[in-house]
Amino acid sequence: MGIELGHFALILATAIAAVSAIAGLVAWRTSERVTLMLRQGAVLQLLLVAAAFAALIQAFVTSDFSLKLAYENSHSLQPLLFKITSVWGNHEGSMVLWVMILVGMGAAVALFGRNLPRELMTLVLAMQSTLVAAFGGFTIFTSNPFLRLDPAPLEGQGLNPILQDIGLAIHPPLLYTGYVGFSICFSFAVAALISGRIDAAWARWVRPWALLSWCFLTLGIAMGSYWAYYELGWGGWWFWDPVENASFMPWLAGTALLHSALVMEKRNALKIWTIFLSIITFSLSLLGTFMVRSGVLTSVHSFAVDPTRGLVILALLAVFIGGAFTLFAFRASTLRLGGLFAPISREGALILNNLFLATAAVAVLVGTLYPLILEGLTGKTISVGAPFFSLTFGVVMAPLLIVLPFGPFLAWKRGDLVAVTQRLAGAAGATIFATILIFALTGASISLAPLGLLLGFWVAFGAVAELVDRAGFFRMAPGQSLRRLAGLPRAAFSTAIAHFGLGMSVIGIVAASAWSLELITTMEPGTTKAIGDYTLHFTGIKDVNAENYVAQVGDFTVTKPGEADRRMTPERRVYTASGTPTTESAIETYGFSQLYLQLGEKSADGSQVVRAWYKPYVTLIWLGAIVMAFAGFLSLTDRRLRVGVPKRAVAKPAPAE
Amino acid sequence: MRALLILLTTLWLALPAFAVNPDEMLSDPALEARARTISEGLRCLVCQNESIDDSDADLAHEIRVLVRQRLTAGDTDDQVRQYLVARYGEFVLLKPVFAWHTLILWVAAPGILVIGGVVLLVASRRRRALAAPAGELSPEEQRVLDELRGDQA
Numbered sequence: 001m002g003i004e005l006g007h008f009a010l011i012l013a014t015a016i017a018a019v020s021a022i023a024g025l026v027a028w029r030t031s032e033r034v035t036l037m038l039r040q041g042a043v044l045q046l047l048l049v050a051a052a053f054a055a056l057i058q059a060f061v062t063s064d065f066s067l068k069l070a071y072e073n074s075h076s077l078q079p080l081l082f083k084i085t086s087v088w089g090n091h092e093g094s095m096v097l098w099v100m101i102l103v104g105m106g107a108a109v110a111l112f113g114r115n116l117p118r119e120l121m122t123l124v125l126a127m128q129s130t131l132v133a134a135f136g137g138f139t140i141f142t143s144n145p146f147l148r149l150d151p152a153p154l155e156g157q158g159l160n161p162i163l164q165d166i167g168l169a170i171h172p173p174l175l176y177t178g179y180v181g182f183s184i185c186f187s188f189a190v191a192a193l194i195s196g197r198i199d200a201a202w203a204r205w206v207r208p209w210a211l212l213s214w215c216f217l218t219l220g221i222a223m224g225s226y227w228a229y230y231e232l233g234w235g236g237w238w239f240w241d242p243v244e245n246a247s248f249m250p251w252l253a254g255t256a257l258l259h260s261a262l263v264m265e266k267r268n269a270l271k272i273w274t275i276f277l278s279i280i281t282f283s284l285s286l287l288g289t290f291m292v293r294s295g296v297l298t299s300v301h302s303f304a305v306d307p308t309r310g311l312v313i314l315a316l317l318a319v320f321i322g323g324a325f326t327l328f329a330f331r332a333s334t335l336r337l338g339g340l341f342a343p344i345s346r347e348g349a350l351i352l353n354n355l356f357l358a359t360a361a362v363a364v365l366v367g368t369l370y371p372l373i374l375e376g377l378t379g380k381t382i383s384v385g386a387p388f389f390s391l392t393f394g395v396v397m398a399p400l401l402i403v404l405p406f407g408p409f410l411a412w413k414r415g416d417l418v419a420v421t422q423r424l425a426g427a428a429g430a431t432i433f434a435t436i437l438i439f440a441l442t443g444a445s446i447s448l449a450p451l452g453l454l455l456g457f458w459v460a461f462g463a464v465a466e467l468v469d470r471a472g473f474f475r476m477a478p479g480q481s482l483r484r485l486a487g488l489p490r491a492a493f494s495t496a497i498a499h500f501g502l503g504m505s506v507i508g509i510v511a512a513s514a515w516s517l518e519l520i521t522t523m524e525p526g527t528t529k530a531i532g533d534y535t536l537h538f539t540g541i542k543d544v545n546a547e548n549y550v551a552q553v554g555d556f557t558v559t560k561p562g563e564a565d566r567r568m569t570p571e572r573r574v575y576t577a578s579g580t581p582t583t584e585s586a587i588e589t590y591g592f593s594q595l596y597l598q599l600g601e602k603s604a605d606g607s608q609v610v611r612a613w614y615k616p617y618v619t620l621i622w623l624g625a626i627v628m629a630f631a632g633f634l635s636l637t638d639r640r641l642r643v644g645v646p647k648r649a650v651a652k653p654a655p656a657e
Numbered sequence: 658m659r660a661l662l663i664l665l666t667t668l669w670l671a672l673p674a675f676a677v678n679p680d681e682m683l684s685d686p687a688l689e690a691r692a693r694t695i696s697e698g699l700r701c702l703v704c705q706n707e708s709i710d711d712s713d714a715d716l717a718h719e720i721r722v723l724v725r726q727r728l729t730a731g732d733t734d735d736q737v738r739q740y741l742v743a744r745y746g747e748f749v750l751l752k753p754v755f756a757w758h759t760l761i762l763w764v765a766a767p768g769i770l771v772i773g774g775v776v777l778l779v780a781s782r783r784r785r786a787l788a789a790p791a792g793e794l795s796p797e798e799q800r801v802l803d804e805l806r807g808d809q810a
Contacts, residue, residue: 370761381748383747385698388762520682
């Protein structure tokens with residue numbers, strides 16, 4: 001019964017979306033009642049899709065295997081958490097989650113966007129409803145999660161063991177919120193193009209939504225990276241896999257969008273480009289969905305699904321992206337140049353930021369699609385893997401990181417590069433000092449590592465220098481500076497904190513790549529091996545029977561001078577439902593560094609294969625991302641950016657900082 | 658993000674064994690280090706998008722052993738790669754060669770950067786040209802300004 005209600009709710013939501021889309025696009029200019037209808041419709045869509053989602057959860061939790069999806073993806077012995085996460089650990093369920101984020105963003109605009117002009121609100125909701133109708137229809141017609149089995153099987157097939165992890169509870173919802181959240185920026189852009197009202201106020205309205213999506217996407221990518229790191233287990237945390245790239249491209253474009261929207265909001269410039277980025281960011285999300293869903297990728301993870309799904313998504317992709325860009329082509333020529341500025345200025349710096357981020361996105365896009373296109377056209381097969389991406393991406397990112405700290409110091413309209421360089425001298429000195437110190441301590445090696453570290457420290461210290469400079473430390477009494485610091489707008493803090501977080505991530509990436517230690521060996525119970533300063537003592541192996549798997553658990557004791565001994569218990573599991581074997585690595589965190597232990601196979605002579613890695617400062621990679629996302633959320637609480645900011649403040653551009 | 662892939666996959670086979678095994682490794686650390694560096698750039702042909710260094714497939718194991726055999730026989734790094742390309746095709750290289758059929762791949766990003774840079778320079782010149790008149794006032798404007806200033810004083 002619940003299943004049928006859920007099924008009906010999803011169909012009804014899609015129908016409401018279709019009606020909203022048509023009504024909104026037809027009558028946005030004239031009818032106030034249509035606006036009210038669309039707002040109510042948006043909230044209703046959210047309630048209905050949430051109900052459909054709840055129906056699925058209910059069926060999974062109660063192990064109702066008459067639901068085909070539950071039979072295929074769940075098992076009665078799974079812990080409750082994994083019964084729930086099984087709902088979106090598959091294609092059909094994750095499409096419902098996808099649609100739920102779409103309607104969630106629409107409802108959020110309907111509820112919290114009260115300050116939006118009526119026409120814009122109507123068009124945004126109409127566009128969002130168009131997306132909901134399309135993807136709701138896609139879900140119902142090609143990926144229906146509500147199909148029943150008769151007779152109902154007694155037991156389900158179980159969730160893929162590698163997904164039976166807390167990561168599945170956190171990563172996809174975060175990632176989807178970010179990834180699909182950019183749909184609202186797309187709707188804003190198309191609405192602006194239709195209505196023709198493209199100005200600084202538009203940027204002010206769209207920026208909080210872009211920021212919100214960006215924060216979730218940042219967290220989602222970081223969480224996914226960490227999940228892969230501990231679950232897939234050879235200590236790698238980024239693989240440049242096409243599906244990773246699929247979420248990384250919207251992130252790069254979205255980051256560019258945040259920065260260009262700033263210029264549009266403050267200076268009424270870069271209008272065409274900002275609209276373009278709003279469209280392209282969500283287009284990249286759609287492209288990612290297509291790549292992941294259609295199985296077009298020659299990736300380990302693509303599954304050869306029914307090709308109709310791929311074709312339908314491709315058609316949706318063509319309609320939405322093609323339509324948006326056609327509209328764009330019509331309107332772009334009518335847009336007038338905004339505020340003037342010198343090349344050396346805050347605007348100029350933000351444009352440079354956009355140039356590098358856009359190039360990085362292109363590098364990733366080309367690298368991801370090129371082998372597919374080449375094979376399609378010529379039949380030649382080539383591989384584009386991590387070595388290619390690390391090279392091209394690194395070459396583009398390095399100059400961006402060099403110029404980054406200058407940006408926030410430059411004044412709008414016309415900046416003074418010499419003065420900014422003087423103000424950054426302290427940060428430069430600290431950067432060089434820290435890098436030399438580290439190399440003196442660790443022993444220098446011939447590699448790019450010192451350059452990478454320089455960049456990381458430069459970005460981090462540059463961010464600190466910005467706050468120090470703004471508060472006027474060293475120029476006035478400390479008490480006065482502290483008061484000034486406290487009085488700075490939150491947006492100023494969030495800029496500095498986000499950039500600091502980026503610096504942290506860069507330092508983590510460089511350190512973990514350049515100074516990682518590896519030990520691949522065989523050990524007998526009772527023996528001891530060393531990796532760096534750490535001594536591993538292998539006590540032995542014991543068998544464990546858990547709820548839904550059996551495991552061999554290795555027992556190790558790690559000793560490090562000056563630290564208490566720690567126990568590490570890496571496992572090799574076999575899941576009873578599917579017979580799938582997995583390995584569970586053991587990770588111990590020392591400060592920001594981690595020791596990573598993997599239990600291998602038994603060798604022919606009865607000893608145990610053991611793999612250990614020491615990853616110095618590796619946690620900074622993800623902590624940096626969390627800091628970046630925190631900065632984004634902090635910025636959202638800034639009074640001047642708040643979603644419900646009063647109309648008066650919107651009409652008057654905020655003073656340039 | 659790799660995790661996302663997995664999430665979206667139903668055919669994923671989680672394999673418990675891992676990558677390089679102690680019994681494959683060469684006793685000469687310098688040679689073994691070279692083997693590892695080469696392995697990181699070679700694709701495991703059956704599992705795709707994983708290097709043979711990370712993969713536990715049988716084929717990856719065979720190629721790892723092959724790489725070490727060639728190195729022990731005295732091949733240079735490039736000779737080992739060429740040997741494998743001859744045997745398995747270009748597909749085995751994770752970093753594609755620079756050739757006509759990969760030209761667009763290699764020049765796309767630098768090309769965008771250069772073109773974007775040039776467009777921005779031109780645009781900024783044009784803007785400056787537009788803005789230039791504002792820099793110097795005509796005598797008439799100067800007179801008006803002086804008058805206004807005089808009024809304020």
